[in-house]
Amino acid sequence: MLRQLAALTRPLPAAGPRALALAVYSGATGEHFEARERGVEGVACVDDAARACVLLSKLWAATGNDTLRRWADGLLDFVLWMHAGDGRWHNFVYDWQGTRNTDGPTSAAGINFWQARATCALAEVSLLLDNDWARAILTGALAAAASASPPSDVRAIHALGALVLLRRAPDPWLSLHLTAWCDELAECRREGMLMNSPDERDRPHLWGHVQEAVLADASLVLDRKDLRALAVGSAEAVFAEVIESGFDLPHVHSYDVQSAVFVMDRLAAVTGESRYVELARKARSWFDGRNPAGAVIFDRAAGRVADGLDDGRLNDRSGAEANISAGLALLDDPVALSRAKSWSQVW
Numbered sequence: 316m317l318r319q320l321a322a323l324t325r326p327l328p329a330a331g332p333r334a335l336a337l338a339v340y341s342g343a344t345g346e347h348f349e350a351r352e353r354g355v356e357g358v359a360c361v362d363d364a365a366r367a368c369v370l371l372s373k374l375w376a377a378t379g380n381d382t383l384r385r386w387a388d389g390l391l392d393f394v395l396w397m398h399a400g401d402g403r404w405h406n407f408v409y410d411w412q413g414t415r416n417t418d419g420p421t422s423a424a425g426i427n428f429w430q431a432r433a434t435c436a437l438a439e440v441s442l443l444l445d446n447d448w449a450r451a452i453l454t455g456a457l458a459a460a461a462s463a464s465p466p467s468d469v470r471a472i473h474a475l476g477a478l479v480l481l482r483r484a485p486d487p488w489l490s491l492h493l494t495a496w497c498d499e500l501a502e503c504r505r506e507g508m509l510m511n512s513p514d515e516r517d518r519p520h521l522w523g524h525v526q527e528a529v530l531a532d533a534s535l536v537l538d539r540k541d542l543r544a545l546a547v548g549s550a551e552a553v554f555a556e557v558i559e560s561g562f563d564l565p566h567v568h569s570y571d572v573q574s575a576v577f578v579m580d581r582l583a584a585v586t587g588e589s590r591y592v593e594l595a596r597k598a599r600s601w602f603d604g605r606n607p608a609g610a611v612i613f614d615r616a617a618g619r620v621a622d623g624l625d626d627g628r629l630n631d632r633s634g635a636e637a638n639i640s641a642g643l644a645l646l647d648d649p650v651a652l653s654r655a656k657s658w659s660q661v662w
Contacts, residue, residue: 316638316651318618320367321660323347323635324386327359329413330396335389335662336408337363340634350407350421357407357416361397361429363635364390365436370642372440377646378656389662391440391449394433398452399424402459404433426463428523431472434460438476461492466512467503467526470496474529481536490537497533500526501545509549519553521564521571527553528581535585543585550578550591558598561606568623569612569640572601576644602641613641615650 322345323338330336336359338347350356371387374380397415399405403424407416416422424430437453460473477493480486503510509526511519527550534543554575557564562572579595582588597605602613602620610629613620620641622630645651 316613316618316620316642316645317655317658317660319620319633319638320635320642323638324389324662325359325411326389326662327393327408327411327413331392333385333389334392334396335364335386336360336393337367337390337635339363339636341632343631343633349409353420355409356419356421357409358411359393360407360422361394361404361433362406363639364393365429365432366639366643367635368394368436369439370639370646372443373646374642374652374655376443377652380656380658382658382660383655386660387440391436394436395449395452398433402430402434402452402455402457404430426460426465426469428469428472430456431460431465431469431476435472435476435479438479457489457492464499467500467509468511468523470499471526471529472523474500474533475525478529478532478536493533494537497530497537497539497542500530501542504545504549506552507548508552509545521553521557521574522568523570524553524574525577528578531578531581531585547582547586550582554578554598555594558594562598562601562624563607566623566625567601567606569602569620569637569644571623572598573640573644599644602645613645 320337323341324335325338327334327336338359339350340348342348349358368387368390371383375383375387397405405415405417405424406422406429407419408414409416434453434456437449437456441450441453474493474496477489481489481493500509503513508519511524527546530542530546534540558575575598576595579591579598583591583595604611606624608624608627608629610624619633620637622632622634622637624630
């Protein structure tokens with residue numbers, strides 16, 4: 316998927332001499348096109364750049380390949396340039412000249428997905444990439460997050476960032492807020508399932524649903540067995556049957572599957588139970604055809620990940636989110652790591 320991410324990557328000189336951003340969407344033949352799901356949104360966004368920066372930083376740490384480090388640095392420059400002040404971000408640029416979308420519903424500054432993903436990315440890379448400016452903005456972003464009450468799926472991303480930082484060094488302020496954030500997540504549940512928001516009905520959607528992973532890891536950091544019990548119970552209700560079915564749902568995207576993989580990996584690490592190791596393996600195999608359509612989602616020969624399955628049919632577009640999500644889900648794949656180690660693309 317690095318090949319497709321490279322094909323989606325473009326310089327954005329307005330954000331700085333080394334700044335890079337990712338085209339949001341790509342068609343079956345490689346053409347780029349802007350996001351228009353809620354009006355004209357833009358050609359590239361912080362949401363994707365932040366997650367890709369985390370992926371590339373992890374690959375750099377695993378391989379020592381400095382090309383990946385420079386790629387991550389370029390994306391980080393774009394993320395920092397999109398900071399709107401007070402720990403908040405704009406999400407989209409309308410064009411490759413860098414015209415910011417400042418007031419669209421998927422781009423306005425606030426405590427939302429792109430603010431949370433930028434915050435989490437800064438937590439992940441602040442030490443790896445040794446960027447003092449990033450650390451200063453991260454402090455403000457965490458304070459902004461603490462002052463707001465976003466839905467659980469957004470709050471879970473804030474909590475992931477806090478967990479990353481607390482694993483590196485104790486921080487009483489952060490521990491206090493992580494405790495409060497986990498209590499928020501725990502309270503937003505129905506019939507044993509952790510929900511994405513109080514307004515959600517039926518089962519929670521899987522796109523970005525990682526609350527169980529957060530509570531599992533926090534149970535160790537905060538020494539709270541009740542959080543672990545909630546995580547296990549919800550994961551069984553939300554994910555287990557879906558994974559066993561090969562994600563037999565009307566619409567399945569890479570991010571749905573990556574969320575399932577992440578939750579199972581964290582439960583395996585926290586509980587030590589082989590059941591979750593096996594469920595994680597089965598979830599990962601969705602990319603190689605373990606799905607009701609028998610469709611190969613990750614074309615390893617072409618180096619691209621399809622956007623997903625819609626009503627059992629392959630959506631052969633290949634946008635940024637699909638490839639980033641697959642990269643994070645398959646981070647330990649030996650073939651992928653070998654290719655990452657020798658990666659030499661430059662911009």
